Amino acid sequence: MELSDQIAQYLVSGLSTGAIYALIGLGFAIIYNSTEIINFAQGELVMLGGMFALFFINFLHLPLPLAVLSAVASTTAAGVLFERLTIRPLKAATPLSLIIITIGGSILIRGIAMLVWGKDTHAIPAFSGTEPILIGTATILPQHLWIFALTLLAIAMNKLFFNYTITGKAMRACAVNKRAAGLVGIDVRKMVLYSFAISASLGSLAGIIVAPLTMTSYDVGIMLGLKGFCAAIIGGLSAGAGTVLGGLLLGVLESLGAGLISSGYKDAIAFIILLLILFIRPQGLFGKAETERV
Amino acid sequence: MLKVKNINTYYGKVHALKNVSIHLNEKEIVALIGANGAGKSTILNTLSGITPARSGSIEFNGELVQSLPPDRIVKAGISQVPEGRQVFKGLSVADNLELGAYLRFCAGESKEKIRQDTRHIYELFPRLEERRKQMAGTLSGGEQQMLSIGRALMARPKLLLLDEPSMGLAPLVVQEIFAVIERLRVQEGTTILLVEQNAKAALKMADRGYVLETGKVIIEGNASDLLENPEVQRAYLGKEKKEIWER
Numbered sequence: 001m002e003l004s005d006q007i008a009q010y011l012v013s014g015l016s017t018g019a020i021y022a023l024i025g026l027g028f029a030i031i032y033n034s035t036e037i038i039n040f041a042q043g044e045l046v047m048l049g050g051m052f053a054l055f056f057i058n059f060l061h062l063p064l065p066l067a068v069l070s071a072v073a074s075t076t077a078a079g080v081l082f083e084r085l086t087i088r089p090l091k092a093a094t095p096l097s098l099i100i101i102t103i104g105g106s107i108l109i110r111g112i113a114m115l116v117w118g119k120d121t122h123a124i125p126a127f128s129g130t131e132p133i134l135i136g137t138a139t140i141l142p143q144h145l146w147i148f149a150l151t152l153l154a155i156a157m158n159k160l161f162f163n164y165t166i167t168g169k170a171m172r173a174c175a176v177n178k179r180a181a182g183l184v185g186i187d188v189r190k191m192v193l194y195s196f197a198i199s200a201s202l203g204s205l206a207g208i209i210v211a212p213l214t215m216t217s218y219d220v221g222i223m224l225g226l227k228g229f230c231a232a233i234i235g236g237l238s239a240g241a242g243t244v245l246g247g248l249l250l251g252v253l254e255s256l257g258a259g260l261i262s263s264g265y266k267d268a269i270a271f272i273i274l275l276l277i278l279f280i281r282p283q284g285l286f287g288k289a290e291t292e293r294v
Numbered sequence: 295m296l297k298v299k300n301i302n303t304y305y306g307k308v309h310a311l312k313n314v315s316i317h318l319n320e321k322e323i324v325a326l327i328g329a330n331g332a333g334k335s336t337i338l339n340t341l342s343g344i345t346p347a348r349s350g351s352i353e354f355n356g357e358l359v360q361s362l363p364p365d366r367i368v369k370a371g372i373s374q375v376p377e378g379r380q381v382f383k384g385l386s387v388a389d390n391l392e393l394g395a396y397l398r399f400c401a402g403e404s405k406e407k408i409r410q411d412t413r414h415i416y417e418l419f420p421r422l423e424e425r426r427k428q429m430a431g432t433l434s435g436g437e438q439q440m441l442s443i444g445r446a447l448m449a450r451p452k453l454l455l456l457d458e459p460s461m462g463l464a465p466l467v468v469q470e471i472f473a474v475i476e477r478l479r480v481q482e483g484t485t486i487l488l489v490e491q492n493a494k495a496a497l498k499m500a501d502r503g504y505v506l507e508t509g510k511v512i513i514e515g516n517a518s519d520l521l522e523n524p525e526v527q528r529a530y531l532g533k534e535k536k537e538i539w540e541r
Contacts, residue, residue: 166392166399173382173393180380183342185368185397185449 005137010259011252012135016144016213018251019151022244023206024228026158027199029239032232033175034195037098041082042203043225044109048075049204050216051113054122064127072204079200082109083193106221113218126212147209154205155244158198162239171195175239203228223267230274236284245286295320295485296341296453301350301360303333303340310336311347312509318453323479323486325496325517327530328506334489335377336509338455341487342374343367355452369397373451377458377489379438381445383431387422390430390441391415394448408448415444418474436467443474447484454478456488460495468492472499493530497521505530 234246
């Protein structure tokens with residue numbers, strides 16, 4: 001295979017992994033914007049998405065679309081429950097202690113998942129076959145197309161929600177200025193709950209659509225969560241295009257690095273990027289100084 | 295319409311409001327004046343539920359509201375235009391106004407009615423209409439103040455709390471904003487509780503006033519009487535200063 005062919009192949013797989021990171025990263029950003037906390041249990045919600053899908057497909061034998069919807073719904077319920085049990089009861093907690101609580105929560109969820117589903121790695125069938133499709137010189141799996149399509153759909157729905165519905169606008173208002181949001185009658189705590197629900201559904205979708213490619217187990221959430229966090233940091237924790245681009249960039253760089261340098265460095269590349277961003281451009285690659293006049 | 299009785303509010307250990315009692319009648323404009331740190335803004339924030347009172351009662355149209363969270367107080371009919379504007383900077387002017395009517399959307403009020411109110415706000419502040427698609431953060435200070443007032447009016451409040459509407463604005467803009475406040479009272483009968491550093495302008499517009507000092511109401515009365523009150527003049531209106539200098 002020519003080098004250019006290889007690179008095309010790496011790009012395809014990089015973009016599809018990147019789409020997954022983007023979805024997870026959006027989850028981080030949405031919760032950060034409404035609460036100023038980094039929810040380190042985000043990865044576990046991704047894992048739960050895959051595990052619930054496994055349960056609905058392999059165990060209950062539900063038809064695929066229904067199984068996917070049920071898995072997203074179950075994980076969203078878990079996300080809401082998580083907020084109710086960990087974030088809501090603490091009234092005067094600082095963001096830092098809440099962040100630590102989310103780490104504790106993630107360990108708990110992982111432990112429960114291990115007890116329920118065991119330590120084995122599980123496979124989920126691909127959504128529509130595994131026959132590779134040839135595009136130019138690169139091959140692409142049908143599951144990759146599913147990933148692209150569903151990610152695009154999720155991002156588009158997200159954008160519509162935040163830009164055109166009153167609840168979405170109210171959530172953005174909370175992110176900008178909580179006190180003023182309260183003063184116009186927005187129930188800030190309800191918006192926090194919504195942000196957990198949306199993040200959980202995005203994360204679970206990511207976990208479900210990637211599972212047929214990578215398999216799933218109780219501990220996939222750690223790495224996927226950190227990669228999603230990385231994508232959100234590259235995007236400056238914006239709940240929009242920045243984080244999506246951050247995810248795609250991370251996926252492509254990881255895939256190129258793994259292919260051209262060594263697959264052993266795949267994860268290291270993500271974290272080197274994370275550190276570089278935090279050192280050099282902590283506002284994110286696409287973050288711009290806020291336009292503000294007083 | 296509003297009866298505040300003996301409220302005490304604390305910031306941690308700091309006793310910010312000490313047995314403050316005030317009242318407002320329907321369609322009145324009442325001014326709260328006093329030096330920095332006297333507790334003027336704290337009264338508004340206690341009314342809005344941001345810094346709840348530790349004791350005392352707040353009765354609004356017969357309903358006790360002192361322990362309600364901010365969103366429920368807006369629902370009860372009290373809207374605040376906060377100090378420093380506090381517009382939603384990353385959202386457009388139109389979205390800011392729309393969010394002002396958030397509770398009305400939630401209550402299922404017809405969109406046409408809310409749109410009518412938006413048009414009314416644009417009529418009060420034509421400059422907002424010109425900039426309706428602009429991000430609120432890119433507006434000038436005066437325009438942000440207009441937006442903040444417009445946003446509060448979108449909730450159709452029975453009582454409007456205005457915190458330092460003239461702060462940091464050019465005199466002409468202040469005149470424009472005060473003219474709108476007058477218009478609100480005359481045309482719509484909005485009841486207004488006004489906090490101002492600019493005591494003279496505030497008392498000229500108001501029916502009654504309260505003078506605060508270190509968390510206590512020290513003088514209260516008709517606005518015209520307060521304007522003539524020698525102590526108020528000396529402390530807050532800058533009169534007599536000349537005589538002191540000449541002595």
